[in-house]
Amino acid sequence: MSNPPKRRDPAQRFNAPKALGAALHRLTGPVVKQRGAALADILSHWEAIAGPMLYQETQPERLIYAAGAGHAATLEIAVSPAFALELQHLAPFVVEKVNGYFGYRAIAGLRLKQKPIHRAESPAPPPRASRPLSSEAAARLAAMLAGIEDRGLRQALENLGRSILGARR
Structure with a gap:
């Protein structure tokens, strides 16, 4: 006597339709965690990271990831023209503050972009x-x-x- 084949519950099939959001998070989560979330954190917490003096004169704009550079990126910062030379000298300090905020080497350097900084007046x-x-x-x-x-x-x-x-x- 042979045993009849076992039938699986259709809900437990491996190829059953799944919500796109569940699969998408699994696929994009590591990339967003490494790249997108870092910029979002920098933008939303820039005043706490940089301090009041740098906050008034600078605004982070984007992270530039070089191919093969690993996790570390270059942070592009808009800086008021009058403060650009000062920020160039403070660049190692700013890199240290950002990396200290994240707890790992999130950025390797800065790229400065001179332009007026406009903040909403309180x-x-x-x-x-x-x-x-x-x-x-x-x-x-x-x-x-x-x-x-x-x-x-x-x-x-x-x-x-x-x-x-x-x-x-």
Whole structure:
């Protein structure tokens, strides 16, 4: 007597259709991890990596991978023209900071590209609210401004006096 052949569950077939996302991640994950994620990390954390001075004058743009260079890349950085020479001297320091951030040799060097750096301005803080002047403080301010004849100067000094005397401490 021969045993009948075993039937497999169709859901466990090796050639069963699978979601593209599951297979794609397995294929592209190593490349993205080595290359794309490094640039995304550098761009999103540039202020923390570079520090406030370099952050104001520079902006990372892309990673350039040379054939056969392994994992290390060249980081292309846009730098304001007035700061380019300074950054050229600081290049080993910047490479060390980036590699220290990643914990491995992510970049081997820098390529500088001189161009203006435009950052979105942070909104100005709202003006501080001053408390109303007491009648005594208002009289003292009026006495200080009594000898000033120029109307524009008097108004400017009065505004300054009100903001100083009315500031919350």
